[in-house]
Amino acid sequence: MEEKFDAIVVGAGAAGLGAAYRLAKNGLNIVLLERGQRIGAKNVYGGRIYSHIFEKEIPEFRKEAPIERWVKKERLTLMNSDDAVTLELFSDFSPNDSFISILSKFNEWLGKKVEEAGGLVIPGIKVDDLIMEDGTVKGIVAGDEKLYADVVIDAEGINPILARKAGLRDDWKPNQVAVGVKEVIKISEDKINDIFQLNEGEGVANLFLGYPSSYGLGGGFLYTNRDTISLGVVVRVDSAIAKQIPIYDIVEDFRNHPFVARLLKEGSPIEYSAHLVPEEGFNGIPRNLAGNGILLAGDVAGFVLNRGITIRGVDLAFLSGLIAAETVKEAHEAGDFSRTSLKAYEEKLKNSIVLSELETFKRTSTLLGNLRFYETYPQILCEILKEAYTVGESSRKVYPILREKMKGRLSLFTLIRDVISAVRNL
Ligand SMILES: Cc1cc2nc3c(=O)[nH]c(=O)nc-3n(C[C@H](O)[C@H](O)[C@H](O)COP(=O)(O)OP(=O)(O)OC[C@H]3O[C@@H](n4cnc5c(N)ncnc54)[C@H](O)[C@@H]3O)c2cc1C
Numbered sequence: 001m002e003e004k005f006d007a008i009v010v011g012a013g014a015a016g017l018g019a020a021y022r023l024a025k026n027g028l029n030i031v032l033l034e035r036g037q038r039i040g041a042k043n044v045y046g047g048r049i050y051s052h053i054f055e056k057e058i059p060e061f062r063k064e065a066p067i068e069r070w071v072k073k074e075r076l077t078l079m080n081s082d083d084a085v086t087l088e089l090f091s092d093f094s095p096n097d098s099f100i101s102i103l104s105k106f107n108e109w110l111g112k113k114v115e116e117a118g119g120l121v122i123p124g125i126k127v128d129d130l131i132m133e134d135g136t137v138k139g140i141v142a143g144d145e146k147l148y149a150d151v152v153i154d155a156e157g158i159n160p161i162l163a164r165k166a167g168l169r170d171d172w173k174p175n176q177v178a179v180g181v182k183e184v185i186k187i188s189e190d191k192i193n194d195i196f197q198l199n200e201g202e203g204v205a206n207l208f209l210g211y212p213s214s215y216g217l218g219g220g221f222l223y224t225n226r227d228t229i230s231l232g233v234v235v236r237v238d239s240a241i242a243k244q245i246p247i248y249d250i251v252e253d254f255r256n257h258p259f260v261a262r263l264l265k266e267g268s269p270i271e272y273s274a275h276l277v278p279e280e281g282f283n284g285i286p287r288n289l290a291g292n293g294i295l296l297a298g299d300v301a302g303f304v305l306n307r308g309i310t311i312r313g314v315d316l317a318f319l320s321g322l323i324a325a326e327t328v329k330e331a332h333e334a335g336d337f338s339r340t341s342l343k344a345y346e347e348k349l350k351n352s353i354v355l356s357e358l359e360t361f362k363r364t365s366t367l368l369g370n371l372r373f374y375e376t377y378p379q380i381l382c383e384i385l386k387e388a389y390t391v392g393e394s395s396r397k398v399y400p401i402l403r404e405k406m407k408g409r410l411s412l413f414t415l416i417r418d419v420i421s422a423v424r425n426l
Helices: 014-025 052-057 103-116 161-165 189-196 237-243 247-256 258-264 314-334 344-350 353-360 376-389 398-406 412-425
Strands: 002-010 030-034 048-050 069-079 084-090 098-100 120-123 129-133 136-142 145-154 177-186 202-210 218-224 228-236 268-278 294-296
Touching (some): 002 136, 002 314, 014 030, 014 052, 014 103, 014 314, 030 145, 048 052, 048 314, 052 314, 069 376, 084 376, 098 202, 103 314, 129 145, 129 161, 145 314, 177 237, 218 258, 228 237, 228 247, 247 268, 294 314, 314 344, 314 353, 344 353, 376 398
Parallel strands (some): 002 030, 145 294
Antiparallel strands (some): 048 098, 069 084, 069 098, 177 228, 177 268, 202 218, 218 228
16 A cells, blocks of 8 residues: 555554644545554553643534543542641633543544544554655655655654654653653542542542652552542653662552552452653753654654642643644645645744743752652651641640751751742642
8 A cells, every 4th residue: 555645643642643633624635644553552641631622623522422420529638657647729711621531532522523524543553663755755665565744743652763763852861751661540430529629520639749759759649530540650761760669560559558548448349551651841851853755743742741749741632733734735736745844833832831831830840850849758748747736745836846857957047948949830
């Protein structure tokens, strides 16, 4: 088969699906290739998606999308090995809502939207190589097959095999990516509502710092699906290596922590998965996002925002795909697919929330590299509050407890500096 398309999209994650959907809606002759045996099969994440971009792009989104629950409670829990301190925000976040969804189902649904819009979606095809002629991408190679196109949108996710071949990005370094492991735990819908005090359709997004990542750079997460719970841990790869954190056991330790175990005591694990996620935010984005005949969208371009209190990649990946598609449409009209023409993509991204949001939080990754937020603060806070709430033989005031717990672990100066830095950069 030697066929020519207007555009080939590689990878049916949120980025590739966004690109393919908009290209198909714009009437271009496109194909979306996915190595998984079905759309969604290879996609792993934590649990929550911000809705605004999907609502804007897909009018029937609220009626049709496979939404498990809408987030009504945001929780941040700091943990040591025995105790936990939780801050909870209960609110109606509409119209800027986020929802909990199972990514494989969500992407499968997006795949159907691409087909409804007239796009050709082919799962079970692994793209092995790019066809390059005089430094320009002309198509792809998959096994014995070659497919030609005016342009390739590379949305291959975290492993930048094709992007490296196109000379657009290097491999990630251990300090630029985190490894996430996740379990899905089966619990009935009513029990979840009881345990987390939720009304029907309402959900909890709970992030954890400290013990879940063995006090390394990372954290835990818990999202309530309709009748399952997604529970997992993310640890930056260099930190996992330095601390010798056993990644495959770590989620089990987290699940067995007394605070978590009591939430899950009615449940049983039914699924296990692992995936890498870009961690560096703005500073991990390659200098060029467009080459001759090729554009990068989603994780391969590093469009993930980790603010410590939220992790956000799906909506940014989808939006970058939409913007890549708009750039391709203009290049198609101009009949020019050179880097000079396609670099309009970079300008459009700068004017969108993809790059503006990542730039706003560009110092956050430095802040999140501060081990005290994972090691010292969760432990000290748990210990101080436990002492403060404990009644014993002698009367004690909070300040001496505070001084005793901080002694040799944290100076007042460092504490003030970290608080200011957190407030300014989160
Ligand atoms: C543990 C964890 C928790 C996270 N939590 C959240 C969260 O709660 N909310 C959030 O918004 N984001 C979260 N993220 C980030 C989010 O998952 C990603 O940013 C987003 O899914 C990226 O989408 P993508 O389309 O760029 O990549 P992917 O979803 O990885 O899609 C890439 C696709 O390309 C396919 N592919 C790769 N190579 C080839 C090839 N050669 N040929 C054909 N197909 C190929 C893959 O099979 C895959 O389907 C999390 C990530 C992790 C790992």
